Amino acid sequence: MRKFNDSIPLKLLKARESTMTFFRPILQEAGLTEQQWRVIRALNEYEELESKQLAELCCILSPSLTGIINRLEGQGHLKRRKSTEDQRRVLISLTDQAKLLFKELSPRLEGRYDLLTNQISKEKLELLNTLLSEIINLEP
Amino acid sequence: MRKFNDSIPLKLLKARESTMTFFRPILQEAGLTEQQWRVIRALNEYEELESKQLAELCCILSPSLTGIINRLEGQGHLKRRKSTEDQRRVLISLTDQAKLLFKELSPRLEGRYDLLTNQISKEKLELLNTLLSEIINLEP
């Protein structure tokens, strides 16, 4: 029978953990969790997003995101406003403070990403990227 | 600059989430969390393990594992005993009840695994497996 360590979900978990060791120290030094950084990173690219879109992009479920947004808002990193057309929707964007933080951290993290890329080779990483995209599109 | 969605750690997370949709319903029906199943699955293969070994195999940090073990023990799925040589170590093994549960769930989960394998193809999955192994061995 298939062995414990041959499980793809487990290997995806371990691989992710392995890659995060490249970035975790920088985020930790900045006082940010992985999830908080994903949110900041997404908002930096999309300017303003609804909570639901943010959840989808960051792969964070809505209930978790509510807390993350609360804490980031409390730290002055982002601001909420209600959509004028649809009062149910919450629109979220970065403060200037968070944009500045992003500019500071981003190059250092990109440096680590380059290190990661070089250690496994650009070709293999692109191949991995392609395979992961296919996995992501699967449905039972 | 590299886009948000091109992040390998994020794609590994999304890919794992995608694969878990194949198995989650079965585990949920059985009243087990993903982590609890990882622990049961590892113990089924290795008979008896120290807490530390279990943590390493299942990719679960010790403090989390303590709680998981407590709950599984409370449900009668596993038993603890202290090592006689080294009183610090805790040895953990499955109860007969858990072994039975494993026998019931295992074939159904393997069926889902086959479905997953066929959807992406055996070749691609093996290639992915190889790439993930390389990632797992990386260190900054």
Add this chain to the structure above:
DNA sequence: ATTATGTCATTAATATATTAAGTATCTGGT
């Protein structure tokens, strides 16, 4: 034997994950 140091498991504190339930708002059909 004693001390210093290290290791293993657990506890503590906070953040996030997960499922279910709740609230407010919107939308379509009547």
Add this chain to the structure above:
DNA sequence: ACCAGATACTTAATATATTAATGACATAAT
């Protein structure tokens, strides 16, 4: 205008993740 159903977000309850600190035991060197 009204109402049933859908949607967006939040709250609640429990489980797990993460880092730091603790307590019990082990080991090596003095």
